[in-house]
Amino acid sequence: xxxxDFAALLPLLIISTTAVILMIAIAIQRNHKTAAVIAxxxxxxxxxxxFFAAPVLPRQVxxxxxxxxxxxxxxxxxxxxxxxxxxxxxDYLKHRHEYREEFxxxxxxxxxxxxxxAASRNFASFFxxxxxLSVALxxxxxxxxxxxxxxxxxxxxLVLAASSSSILLFGLALIYSASGSMELSQFTAAxxxxxxxxxxxxxxxxxxxxxxxxxxKLAFVPFHLWxxxxxxxxxxxxxxxIATVSKGGVFALFLRWFQVNSDxxxxxxxxxxxxxxxxSMLTGNLxxxxxxxxxxxxxxxxxxxxxYLLVALLAGGALGASxxxxxxxxxxxxxxxxFGVMTVLSGPGWEAAxxxxxxxxxxxxxxxxxxxxxxxxxxxxxxxxxxxxxxxYVLTAGAAESRWVLLFTLIVSTTIGLFYYLRIVxxxxxxxxxxxxxxEANTLPLPLPATIGLAALTGxxxxxxxxxxxxxxxxxxxxxxxx
Amino acid sequence: MIxxxxxxxxxxxxxxxxxxxxxxxxxxxxxxxxxxxxxLSVCLGIWVGHLGRSQSTPKSWFVAFDLAWIPQFxxxxxxxxxxxxxxxxxxxxxxxxxxxxSSWTEIDERVGFFHFNLLWVLAGITGVFLAMDLFVxxxxxxxxxxxxxxxxxxxxxxxxxxxxxxxxLFTQLSGLLMLVxxxxxxxxHKQSTGIFTFDYEQLLETALTPRAARLLMLGFLVAFAxxxxxxxxxxxxxxxxxxxxxxxxxxxxxLLLKTGAYGMIRxxxxxxxxxxxxxxxxxxxFGVIGxxxxxxxxxxxxxxxxxxxxTSVSHMGFVLLGVFAGNETALEGAVVQMVSHxxxxxxxxxxxxxxxxxxxxxxxxxxxxxxxxxxxxxxAGMVFAMASLGLPGLGDFVGEFLVLLGAYRANVPxxxxxxxxxxxxxxxxxxxxxxxxxxxxxxxxQLPDMRPREWAMLGLMMACLLWIGLYPQPVLNSVRQxxxxxxxxxxxxxxVRR
Numbered sequence: 015x016x017x018x019d020f021a022a023l024l025p026l027l028i029i030s031t032t033a034v035i036l037m038i039a040i041a042i043q044r045n046h047k048t049a050a051v052i053a054x055x056x057x058x059x060x061x062x063x064x065f066f067a068a069p070v071l072p073r074q075v076x077x078x079x080x081x082x083x084x085x086x087x088x089x090x091x092x093x094x095x096x097x098x099x100x101x102x103x104x105d106y107l108k109h110r111h112e113y114r115e116e117f118x119x120x121x122x123x124x125x126x127x128x129x130x131x132a133a134s135r136n137f138a139s140f141f142x143x144x145x146x147l148s149v150a151l152x153x154x155x156x157x158x159x160x161x162x163x164x165x166x167x168x169x170x171x172l173v174l175a176a177s178s179s180s181i182l183l184f185g186l187a188l189i190y191s192a193s194g195s196m197e198l199s200q201f202t203a204a205x206x207x208x209x210x211x212x213x214x215x216x217x218x219x220x221x222x223x224x225x226x227x228x229x230x231k232l233a234f235v236p237f238h239l240w241x242x243x244x245x246x247x248x249x250x251x252x253x254x255x256i257a258t259v260s261k262g263g264v265f266a267l268f269l270r271w272f273q274v275n276s277d278x279x280x281x282x283x284x285x286x287x288x289x290x291x292x293x294s295m296l297t298g299n300l301x302x303x304x305x306x307x308x309x310x311x312x313x314x315x316x317x318x319x320x321x322y323l324l325v326a327l328l329a330g331g332a333l334g335a336s337x338x339x340x341x342x343x344x345x346x347x348x349x350x351x352x353f354g355v356m357t358v359l360s361g362p363g364w365e366a367a368x369x370x371x372x373x374x375x376x377x378x379x380x381x382x383x384x385x386x387x388x389x390x391x392x393x394x395x396x397x398x399x400x401x402x403x404x405x406x407y408v409l410t411a412g413a414a415e416s417r418w419v420l421l422f423t424l425i426v427s428t429t430i431g432l433f434y435y436l437r438i439v440x441x442x443x444x445x446x447x448x449x450x451x452x453x454e455a456n457t458l459p460l461p462l463p464a465t466i467g468l469a470a471l472t473g474x475x476x477x478x479x480x481x482x483x484x485x486x487x488x489x490x491x492x493x494x495x496x497x
Numbered sequence: 498m499i500x501x502x503x504x505x506x507x508x509x510x511x512x513x514x515x516x517x518x519x520x521x522x523x524x525x526x527x528x529x530x531x532x533x534x535x536x537l538s539v540c541l542g543i544w545v546g547h548l549g550r551s552q553s554t555p556k557s558w559f560v561a562f563d564l565a566w567i568p569q570f571x572x573x574x575x576x577x578x579x580x581x582x583x584x585x586x587x588x589x590x591x592x593x594x595x596x597x598x599s600s601w602t603e604i605d606e607r608v609g610f611f612h613f614n615l616l617w618v619l620a621g622i623t624g625v626f627l628a629m630d631l632f633v634x635x636x637x638x639x640x641x642x643x644x645x646x647x648x649x650x651x652x653x654x655x656x657x658x659x660x661x662x663x664x665x666l667f668t669q670l671s672g673l674l675m676l677v678x679x680x681x682x683x684x685x686h687k688q689s690t691g692i693f694t695f696d697y698e699q700l701l702e703t704a705l706t707p708r709a710a711r712l713l714m715l716g717f718l719v720a721f722a723x724x725x726x727x728x729x730x731x732x733x734x735x736x737x738x739x740x741x742x743x744x745x746x747x748x749x750x751x752l753l754l755k756t757g758a759y760g761m762i763r764x765x766x767x768x769x770x771x772x773x774x775x776x777x778x779x780x781x782x783f784g785v786i787g788x789x790x791x792x793x794x795x796x797x798x799x800x801x802x803x804x805x806x807x808t809s810v811s812h813m814g815f816v817l818l819g820v821f822a823g824n825e826t827a828l829e830g831a832v833v834q835m836v837s838h839x840x841x842x843x844x845x846x847x848x849x850x851x852x853x854x855x856x857x858x859x860x861x862x863x864x865x866x867x868x869x870x871x872x873x874x875x876x877a878g879m880v881f882a883m884a885s886l887g888l889p890g891l892g893d894f895v896g897e898f899l900v901l902l903g904a905y906r907a908n909v910p911x912x913x914x915x916x917x918x919x920x921x922x923x924x925x926x927x928x929x930x931x932x933x934x935x936x937x938x939x940x941x942x943q944l945p946d947m948r949p950r951e952w953a954m955l956g957l958m959m960a961c962l963l964w965i966g967l968y969p970q971p972v973l974n975s976v977r978q979x980x981x982x983x984x985x986x987x988x989x990x991x992x993v994r995r
Contacts (some may be wrong), residue, residue: 276972396643397635397636397640410683413680413681413684422677425674428673429669432666432669436662437647440650440658440661444651483569486585
């Protein structure tokens with residue numbers, strides 16, 4: 015491996031090294047603040063190294079990694095998301111009596127796993143990245159051991175993720191046996207494969223099994239059953255982490271290797287993906303309607319949002335990949351903001367998850383409520399927010415390729431979705447029931463790190479919603495060479 | 498820079514009055530009033546400056562503004578004003594002032610946030626009337642919704658949440674269909690010319706197959722028909738109008754409904770001339786159904802605001818009839834009807850607000866003999882009821898008369914049936930006036946009469962109605978040019994016949 019190979023791998027190396035350093039630092043002296051600073055510093059250095067390593071792109075490092083502007087773009091998104099989760103996690107953990115420091119080690123490991131996914135080009139690196147991500151997440155979900163609901167969520171995720179991983183592995187094995195290659199590009203080949211060959215059965219079966227594994231991670235219907243329980247049970251920062259870093263990493267891989275173009279749209283994979291998209295959009299939004307827990311609402315809404323992403327991916331064409339990436343960026347920023355607000359409102363020992371915790375919030379904390387409203391409106395896709403332009407790009411990509419069924423499903427389900435976002439908004443602007451029910455969090459001042467994080471996220475939501483040109487060119491440049 | 502500043506003044510004014518309300522509520526009201534007044538005077542300035550020119554320069558904007566925004570998709574902040582936009586903007590700011598004045602004592606909590614929302618709704622409406630880029634148009638179209646939702650949802654009456662949510666969902670779904678139609682139009686334009694643009698003037702040139710044009714037109718039409726509201730899509734309106742606070746009802750009935758009609762005239766007719774022509778009989782029929790249906794239901798209402806809401810459905814039926822009647826007379830009538838309906842219905846909602854503030858009920862049966870205790874207010878109520886039923890000499894008559902005159906040339910049977918709507922209008926107008934104001938005073942109401950502020954509002958509105966009723970020529974002159982453009986593209990043979 016040459017020097018520039020190492021340079022290209024620098025972001026991955028930095029994040030994994032930081033995890034090791036952090037582990038050693040914890041062994042020497044437990045200190046919550048130091049651990050958080052080291053983790054944040056590592057993520058910051060990782061972000062910086064992206065710029066440093068950019069000149070050596072694009073580059074293939076061994077058979078495992080492909081480092082180009084696309085994987086760097088996704089690494090940047092993942093690292094930014096991780097960097098924004100950490101301040102919220104710091105505030106969250108400060109109020110809890112667990113061992114706090116290992117949280118950051120696990121978060122860094124999971125981030126590394128997601129980054130590996132974004133850069134992998136081989137079955138081996140794909141699976142390694144996925145397991146690195148998943149194993150770290152098992153522990154993170156069950157991190158608050160005093161809460162039985164967290165343990166339950168952790169175990170549920172462990173069982174389901176492990177079985178989906180084995181299904182995925184079997185699928186990979188089938189594809190390997192049929193094609194004799196471990197390259198991820200086999201996915202694209204399998205999708206365009208015509209049924210003339212004898213081993214096409216293996217290929218298509220393998221591809222479907224791989225889709226199950228990926229669909230589980232991204233929570234497409236019908237592989238979504240874990241989502242609400244895990245979202246509800248996991249500590250808030252971890253929920254935010256799953257929604258952004260975990261899904262973002264898997265989606266990066268999915269988008270790169272499951273390019274749909276007009277040749278393979280009518281193939282089995284294209285049809286299956288279309289069905290998944292329609293089912294995810296409708297099911298996610300419909301099931302969210304009757305929830306009373308904000309975490310569960312956002313869990314179901316995340317299922318629907320993955321469906322929207324799938325629409326962009328299925329649209330393909332010149333715009334599809336860029337639209338999907340933009341939508342993902344918008345979603346990551348927005349959902350981080352939403353979970354950030356929830357973290358800020360949570361007190362020691364309890365989370366602001368039930369809808370009642372938000373009653374009259376606007377009259378008590380107007381700014382926090384305004385931020386939360388912005389995030390919800392962005393999720394609903396109201397203009398001037400990131401979510402709207404994301405939807406606009408998805409719709410444009412779909413219209414350019416005449417994917418009308420998907421587009422109309424998207425419209426109808428967006429309208430359904432609006433209803434439950436408005437429900438939360440209504441509760442926030444309703445009169446407070448009576449002063450006696452005011453919870454203790456009202457007296458807590460807003461913690462500084464989380465406030466900065468929220469301000470940055472709100473700014474980003476509006477920036478992405480008003481001035482997309484800034485990001486769009488970079489996204490188009492990065493996604494041009496796909497598919 | 499004049500045009501963006503119209504929007505910006507309202508946006509900044511809204512934020513300003515929100516902040517100012519922490520110190521002094523009165524100050525916040527004055528800031529809101531000041532910003533709308535500023536916009537009104539700017540528009541009046543443009544109007545006075547172009548009074549003579551509107552005839553001479555065919556198809557050109559009075560003032561325009563163009564700035565690249567999202568170059569990758571050819572989206573530009575393109576704002577422009579012509580006679581039609583100008584007339585509707587003047588109406589917007591006039592009613593905006595009335596809305597602020599009418600909530601001067603009615604709204605006493607969260608005053609700052611209220612005026613913030615009110616001004617932002619006005620900003621959205623301003624943008625809708627100005628935008629000449631379809632993307633920007635959609636943006637403003639949606640932007641009106643959120644603050645309106647808050648106006649109804651926070652300061653509304655008993656069933657406000659239900660009404661606000663219904664309003665939002667109806668308009669959002671139809672709006673998204675329009676967005677898809679807009680995007681599809683731009684995509685088709687790109688496929689035929691290679692240029693990605695959302696610019697109105699360039700999209701006018703798009704060559705469409707008849708089938709594509711019909712589908713796209715339906716996308717636009719649904720959004721506008723829901724806003725208007727045309728007959729099958731009207732069900733959100735009675736709830737929203739009834740539950741909204743006075744200012745909200747005034748803005749809804751006076752302005753938001755007009756954006757639907759404006760969209761039909763500005764976008765549906767010129768962009769899709771072929772299908773507009775084809776579908777005109779169907780749409781006119783829906784207009785007539787709306788006229789009768791709204792009027793008949795209005796007769797049966799006991800809640801004053803609900804009654805006025807249903808009269809809106811009826812009056813907007815006339816607008817739909819006029820827009821698709823296919824000749825300039827009817828189209829001009831539709832615009833006059835839009836303006837005068839904005840004023841007369843706005844006034845009726847203000848009146849309902851005044852009565853509710855005094856009596857804490859909107860039930861007509863609880864009223865009666867109010868002339869005894871409030872002669873001035875009852876007199877004003879009488880005038881506006883008469884305007885609403887189409888008494889000659891007041892604005893609504895001119896609009897309805899021109900619409901019927903034009904529609905008669907297009908379709909005689911429909912026009913005859915539509916005329917029956919005027920009959921029902923007489924019924925509901927007189928029934929309301931008699932039950933509320935005339936006769937004995939069975940409930941022994943003792944109420945204060947109008948205050949100077951209320952006098953000023955209703956007096957001004959009355960003067961405007963009289964002006965349009967007696968001398969509508971200035972309004973007609975200023976909109977004629979823009980209407981002719983819309984007209985020519987869709988129904989060219991009619992113009993020749995004139």
